[in-house]
Amino acid sequence: MKPEQITFRPAAAQDAAAIKALVRLVRINPMALDWSRFLIASAAEGQLVACGQIKPHGEGTLELASIAVHPDWRGQGLAREVIARLLAGAARPLYLTCRSELEPFYAKFGFRRLAARELTPYFRRIQKLANLFMFREGGSLSVMRLD
Ligand SMILES: CC(C)(COP(=O)(O)OP(=O)(O)OC[C@H]1O[C@@H](n2cnc3c(N)ncnc32)[C@H](O)[C@@H]1OP(=O)(O)O)[C@@H](O)C(=O)NCCC(=O)NCCS
Structure with missing residues (x-):
């Protein structure tokens, strides 16, 4: 991956379907995928290649969750970067x-x-x-x- 090929940004409403599809593809928990909590990484063509969120629970705890990288884009530090960025903004x-x-x-x-x-x-x-x-x-x- 060349860093300039990847854009990291907070998700928008139009990313919701792609987030759900990526989470299902990598077979992690498909519940509670409110797009507004997600940070995403997209490739130059706009394809969603990685995501993650900070998920609040009813008991008052916060969870780093839904860390997913598309199989074609693994091993290049994308998960590490998504996590670092989510941690920077989280309580x-x-x-x-x-x-x-x-x-x-x-x-x-x-x-x-x-x-x-x-x-x-x-x-x-x-x-x-x-x-x-x-x-x-x-x-x-x-x-x-x-x-
Ligand atoms: C796990 C996952 C998010 C890693 O994404 P990635 O972009 O390939 O990860 P990175 O390139 O940022 O690598 C991060 C580190 O994780 C390690 N790692 C990745 N997959 C691993 C695995 N299955 N077992 C052990 N270590 C693993 C890498 O060796 C790397 O270590 P390093 O920091 O020493 O280099 C990705 O494989 C994935 O989406 N898996 C399916 C969904 C999943 O399991 N999500 C995590 C839920 S807790």
């Missing part, structure tokens, strides 16, 4: 959930994996459900926090 503490193998990646931004006793009710519920239904063939869902 703390900030939570996230990820497959355990991605922990080292998020640790580079200062996120720390939480022990079960540190989880809020929302993240306790999500971790329990994910580990029951999504990780039956190995791995687990980690909850991390940046203070």
Whole structure:
């Protein structure tokens, strides 16, 4: 990727369908995809190539979520850039959930994996459900926090 080929910007209403399509393509949580919370990266032709959001939960927590990079555009630092930009504008503490193998990646931004006793009710519920239904063939869902 040449940096000048990619534009990073807050999403607009007309990006909503492309955000949903990218999130579905990479098979992450397709719920709560309000475009107004998203930061997106688009290629020169306008194609949406990466996205991410800061998602508020009813219990008052904030989550770095929906980090997705189109398969054709991976391994070029796009996720890192989307995350850095979202973190720059977000309050703390900030939570996230990820497959355990991605922990080292998020640790580079200062996120720390939480022990079960540190989880809020929302993240306790999500971790329990994910580990029951999504990780039956190995791995687990980690909850991390940046203070
Ligand atoms: C995970 C994902 C967002 C990474 O996007 P990317 O643009 O390729 O990532 P970057 O090029 O910015 O690389 C970031 C780092 O993540 C690491 N990484 C990427 N995928 C990884 C994986 N599956 N397991 C472990 N590390 C991984 C890279 O090695 C890189 O490490 P570095 O900082 O030491 O160079 C992308 O593969 C994706 O969209 N996956 C499907 C959706 C998903 O899992 N999202 C995350 C939900 S928590």
